[in-house]
Amino acid sequence: MSLQMVDFLNIMFLSFLIVIAIAVSYVRDLLYAAILLGAYSVTMALIWLLMSAPDLAITEAAAGIGMTTLMIAVISKTGREEE
Amino acid sequence: MSRNIAAFLLVCIGLVMFLAIAELPLYGSPDTPVQNYVAKRYVSGALSDTGALNMVASIVIDYRAYDTLIETTVLFTSIIAVFLVLKKGTN
Amino acid sequence: MTDFVLKRIVALLLPFVQMFGMYVIFHGHLSPGGSFSGGIITGLGLIAFSLVFGLDRGTEKITDRMTTLIESFGALWYGAMGLVGVLRGSAFLMNKGSGVPLGEPGKLYSGGLIILITLGVGLKVGSTMVTLFTALMEEEG
Numbered sequence: 001m002s003l004q005m006v007d008f009l010n011i012m013f014l015s016f017l018i019v020i021a022i023a024v025s026y027v028r029d030l031l032y033a034a035i036l037l038g039a040y041s042v043t044m045a046l047i048w049l050l051m052s053a054p055d056l057a058i059t060e061a062a063a064g065i066g067m068t069t070l071m072i073a074v075i076s077k078t079g080r081e082e083e
Numbered sequence: 084m085s086r087n088i089a090a091f092l093l094v095c096i097g098l099v100m101f102l103a104i105a106e107l108p109l110y111g112s113p114d115t116p117v118q119n120y121v122a123k124r125y126v127s128g129a130l131s132d133t134g135a136l137n138m139v140a141s142i143v144i145d146y147r148a149y150d151t152l153i154e155t156t157v158l159f160t161s162i163i164a165v166f167l168v169l170k171k172g173t174n
Numbered sequence: 175m176t177d178f179v180l181k182r183i184v185a186l187l188l189p190f191v192q193m194f195g196m197y198v199i200f201h202g203h204l205s206p207g208g209s210f211s212g213g214i215i216t217g218l219g220l221i222a223f224s225l226v227f228g229l230d231r232g233t234e235k236i237t238d239r240m241t242t243l244i245e246s247f248g249a250l251w252y253g254a255m256g257l258v259g260v261l262r263g264s265a266f267l268m269n270k271g272s273g274v275p276l277g278e279p280g281k282l283y284s285g286g287l288i289i290l291i292t293l294g295v296g297l298k299v300g301s302t303m304v305t306l307f308t309a310l311m312e313e314e315g
Binding site: 130132133134135136137139140141143144145148149151152155156158159161162165166169170 | 202203204205206208209245246248249252253256267269270276277278279280284285286287288291292295298299302305306309310312
């Protein structure tokens with residue numbers, strides 16, 4: 001079985017996901033955590049696009065950005081650092 | 084000590100998940116249980132049944148309309164909960 | 175926020191963002207997208223407006239009463255569209271069986287009730303985002 005371009009892209013995006021998921025657990029600043037959530041959704045949207053599900057991709061991108069904005073709104077009301 | 088126990092449990096859960104993923108059929112293979120008569124019916128009949136080109140829209144809003152209706156109700160309920168907790172001074 | 179560049183850029187971008195959100199909502203049955211993503215895009219444009227110009231001017235444009243009305247009637251609209259099938263002598267939420275003209279596939283009006291339902295749910299989702307944002311950002315909240 002020979003690897004094609006799609007497989008390389010899949011491997012790259014999936015390892016991005018793992019890196020982001022590990023990075024979230026090391027970040028103390030909640031703003032950075034919210035930004036990492038946005039990066040996670042964008043990567044996930046690209047994966048949906050690779051799996052030929054553009055419907056899910058556009059919803060994931062929009063909902064990810066929306067959730068990030070709401071998270072940042074919550075952070076601006078509470079403290080920025082995690083205890 | 085408790086860190087070690089947590090790490091051990093995480094490794095166990097990850098192992099089980101990897102075993103489960105290894106059992107999954109290949110992505111896009113034609114003889115999976117998903118590819119039964121329902122999928123064939125949707126693919127062949129969605130355009131003449133609903134007249135919408137986007138098959139996802141025709142499934143979400145026509146074939147599975149009850150699902151979307153209850154989903155809308157869930158959003159409405161979440162907004163009611165947010166009002167209940169966060170809005171002060173309004174009735 | 176009083177940054178001149180931010181204000182001008184948001185004022186320039188806002189109509190285009192709103193138009194794209196409406197495009198995604200109205201073409202939900204023709205191209206990828208649909209009610210949820212289009213509604214979120216439309217709501218995010220308004221959220222950007224009230225982030226940059228201040229919450230007061232944002233709630234001036236989209237008042238609490240308006241979002242509450244859109245919220246409630248968006249959910250009711252879906253049920254009313256379902257009742258069309260009942261009134262025409264068919265089942266609840268029936269589209270083709272209720273005798274609604276389906277239109278020509280590929281044109282803007284096609285798919286019977288789908289475009290109307292998508293419009294209602296999209297507006298409701300957009301106002302949900304705005305309501306969540308204003309409820310989170312209000313002073314006492």
